[in-house]
Amino acid sequence: MSMWSRKTGPKISCSNTALYRMYEYLVVSYTIGLRTEIELFYNQPTWSVAGIPDPQDPTPERYAILAVLPFFLTVAFSRLIKRGARPVVLETEPAWAGRVPPVERRLVIPDRFGEESEEETGGARFLEMNIVVGEPHILFV
Template sequence: MSATVSRSLNHVVRLFKRILSQPPQVPPTVSWLLEHRIARAGQSALTNGRTPTASLYRMYEYLVIGFTIGLRTEIEFFFNQPSWAVSAIPDPQDADPQRYAILSVLPYYLCKAFNRLIERGLPRGSPAIIAGDEVERELRARPIVLEEEPEWVLKVPSLAETLVIPRRQGEDPEEKYISERFRSKNIIVEEPHVLFV
């Protein structure tokens, strides 16, 4: 291989590494999403990328606009990336306090959804279709490895002012359905529907 071709290949490899390591495009603020929630309903999230952080930002968008199907689909997508341990989600260090507080709660819900399946014998990386007793026995024989939240979520402060994320139709959240985990960050939102399968 010539030196020129080798340099070109090295340049391309460095370029791809730089692109893949870049954080996702910063998504809209909570206020922008709430202002545009009707137009955004049923739409794909604005955040692109195939990284744990990009996926977390898409969950944030879906939660704020009240798009439950989008949120659950994104959670299922994350589940099907077995190399993405929840505890290894990098700290996004988001400069927007509202967005950062929401992002810090979402790993709790990933653990809740994933550990429910793992405890039932469906580990991450399982085939989409489990055909036959032999495959089922093999899955149940795997060691149970539960997901844990990343350490950075503990250092994210609660919001100074209460943030209320209304229900999908714009009504205030019902007290009996408010998420205690989000409330601990001074965010009033109904418990998200995160369980799938």
């Protein structure tokens, strides 16, 4: 099933589906797809970051990445909210995200050129989960 429809544009179903698409875009270093998905999430009036249900993913590495992504959503959305883009109700991370343990073996996600990110330039939130990946470009508008 394609996530795009010729008649309607991107298919939007639920916040967890969007979270998994963000995960996929992050691991393949598809920045435009990631930012577009973040913007689509932001424009869903009934969705909140704190309301993302716990995916309880059975794969520890994927679960750890899914747990970090809401942090980046709060950063992107709070920036827009502070600029007056919507009423001042700052986003917060879902409670489940703080309960996900770091991965046991360091996980390195290369960029789209196959290069590994330097730990110093990677995302600190990812490093807390024992994941080395370049800081995602999450800001739009």
